[in-house]
Amino acid sequence: MKKLPLHEIASRSEELDKCVTCGLCQSVCPTFIADGHEGKTARGKIILLRGLLDGSLSPTSSIADIFDDCLTCYACQTVCPAGVKTERLWTSARFDLAEKSSSTRKKRIGLRWTIGKPALFNILVRIAGKFGFDPDKPESVNLHNRIVLPFKGAPLLxxxxxxxxxxxxxxxxxxxxxxxxxxxxxxxxxxxxxxxxxxxxxxxxxxxxxxxxxxxxxxxxxxxxxxxxxxxxxxxxxxxxxxxxxxxxxxxxxxxxxxxxxxxxxxxxxxxxxxxxxxxxxxxxxxxxxYKTDIKPAFRVFKSRVTLHDSCHSTHLTGGSGWRKLLNKIEGLEIIEMQESDHCCGFGGSYSLFHRETAMKIADRKLSNSVKTGAELVLVGSPGCLIWLNSAKKLVPSGNLKIQHVSELISNAIC
Structure with a gap:
């Protein structure tokens, strides 16, 4: 068997050494909460990486697929009492194990012929944009369709x-x-x-x-x-x-x-x-x-009951979101906090395409928590979360719940 070099993982061994296997990551890991697979938690993945480095485990497609079945939400990093920087581990592991991953080849081909070739990609988008959805009806986007077209007139740029x-x-x-x-x-x-x-x-x-x-x-x-x-x-x-x-x-x-x-x-x-x-x-x-400025836009009274979903990258990777501070300036707006507001919605970019069943379980939990608040509107801070939850809402019970990017609501509330 060809020996797989694990240079990226080895260069992060200091992060592996920090883990005390306490298991607190279980409480926030969206894939573990969805299916109970211990190997998918940060603790489980770190044990696997230690085994790969000391030679007690050999790289296999099953191990590679465990790392592929990760939303890279980094909630585990936020909750870790030992301060393990999982942001340094999961992408390194995926890189080293790429040859063993069952979906890597498809993803690489897709990426290199789309975002990897911007000029060609824009031509394809302009063609597809002639047949796309009405941009004023974003809820019509459905990521469950076999072919997902951009909005009419895309690209926006x-x-x-x-x-x-x-x-x-x-x-x-x-x-x-x-x-x-x-x-x-x-x-x-x-x-x-x-x-x-x-x-x-x-x-x-x-x-x-x-x-x-x-x-x-x-x-x-x-x-x-x-x-x-x-x-x-x-x-x-x-x-x-x-x-x-x-x-x-x-x-x-x-x-x-x-x-x-x-x-x-x-x-x-x-x-x-x-x-x-x-x-x-x-x-x-x-x-x-x-930002220090004396400019404070005037907001009109905007009566609505809203709840917030905090996107993973704003919560766990870049130090939090300041949307609530802005929303609190709008008279008439009632903010009702949902349970697990900072838990992933299941989108994860291509994750929702390659791991649809688990992604839907996670989205169902997010929408259920949203409905329980009694809010009329779920505000999100990421367009990806917006598109995914609107798509998931078509398949799970969510009443009359509407989903909107928080910038849209605040913009509409300015006098």
């Missing part, structure tokens, strides 16, 4: 201006990474985010030569494509004279702030540039809520 100005003098300039989910499936999320930023006094720059953040490639072992995309975005955004970089999608900001540094950690020259970019990058809610 083609129709956006390169600059949006606030009324009066800008408090600063922010560049926006639109993100693939918004660019193809949730255009109103991007538009409402731009309106919000300008209402808070920001000058908004939309660089037209931006590309996918690379998160799908990072999470699916295609680091060659991921590095190419990261370098392109680094060149694009560092060439701009801006105070901040943000995105309506927490996954994209998470990629810049955390993931890029992981896939380039052995390249000091690239890392020095990435650190500059990461230092300017923040979640959209943080840009709106924490």
């Amino acid at each position: 083609d129709s956006l201006e390169e600059e949006y100005l606030p009324e009066g003098s800008p408090v600063g300039t922010v560049a926006m990474l639109v993100g693939c989910s918004g660019n193809l499936f949730a255009p109103n999320v991007v538009k409402s985010s731009i309106r919000l930023l300008t209402a808070f006094g920001w000058r908004v720059i939309i660089p037209k030569d931006q590309v996918c953040c690379g998160a799908p490639a990072i999470n699916n072992q295609d680091w060659k494509t991921a590095r190419k995309l990261a370098l392109k975005n680094m060149d694009v955004f560092l060439s701009l004279d801006v105070d901040r970089v943000t995105s309506p999608d927490a996954t994209c900001t998470g990629a810049i702030m955390k993931d890029y540094k992981e896939i380039f950690r052995s390249d000091e020259i690239v890392l020095s540039h990435l650190k500059k970019l990461a230092s300017k990058t923040a979640q959209l809610s943080e840009v709106l809520g924490n």
Whole structure:
């Protein structure tokens, strides 16, 4: 049997040594909660990695598939009392075990012929966009269909201006990474985010030569494509004279702030540039809520009962979300916290395509917790969560519950 090199895993052995196998990760692991498989918890995966490194276990497709069956939500990292940085482990393990994964080949081919070739991908999107769904009816997107088309007129980036100005003098300039989910499936999320930023006094720059953040490639072992995309975005955004970089999608900001540094950690020259970019990058809610400015948009009375789903990347990878602080400024809005608001919804990008049954169990739990609050509206901070939960809602009982990106509600509430 050909011996599989485990260089990435070995370089992270210090993280494996931190784990005390307490099992607290069970309480937050979405796949464990869904099917009770101990091997899928952080503790279980770390035991497997230790076995691979000491030679007591051999790399097999079954072990590779356990790491593939992970949403990379990083809730385990947040709850870990020993401080294990699982963000450094799971992508490394997937990379080393890629040859044994049953789905890696399909994913790599798909990624390299889509996000890996932006010019070709945009041509295909423009063709598909002639037959897509009405952008004013985002709930019509169904990820359960065999073929999922973008909205009519996609990609959104083609129709956006390169600059949006606030009324009066800008408090600063922010560049926006639109993100693939918004660019193809949730255009109103991007538009409402731009309106919000300008209402808070920001000058908004939309660089037209931006590309996918690379998160799908990072999470699916295609680091060659991921590095190419990261370098392109680094060149694009560092060439701009801006105070901040943000995105309506927490996954994209998470990629810049955390993931890029992981896939380039052995390249000091690239890392020095990435650190500059990461230092300017923040979640959209943080840009709106924490920047020192006297501009405070007036909100109209907006009577509604809402609950929030906190996206994984904003909660566990980049230090939390500031949406509640903004929502509390809206008179008439009643926020009812759901149980497990910071638990994953089951989307996980390609996870919901390759692990549909488990993803639906997780989505069912999220929607059930939402319904129990009695809220009329579930607010989410990621376009991916929005698309996935709207799709899942078609298959599980959820009453008249509606789902909306939080930027859309706040934008609509501004006088």
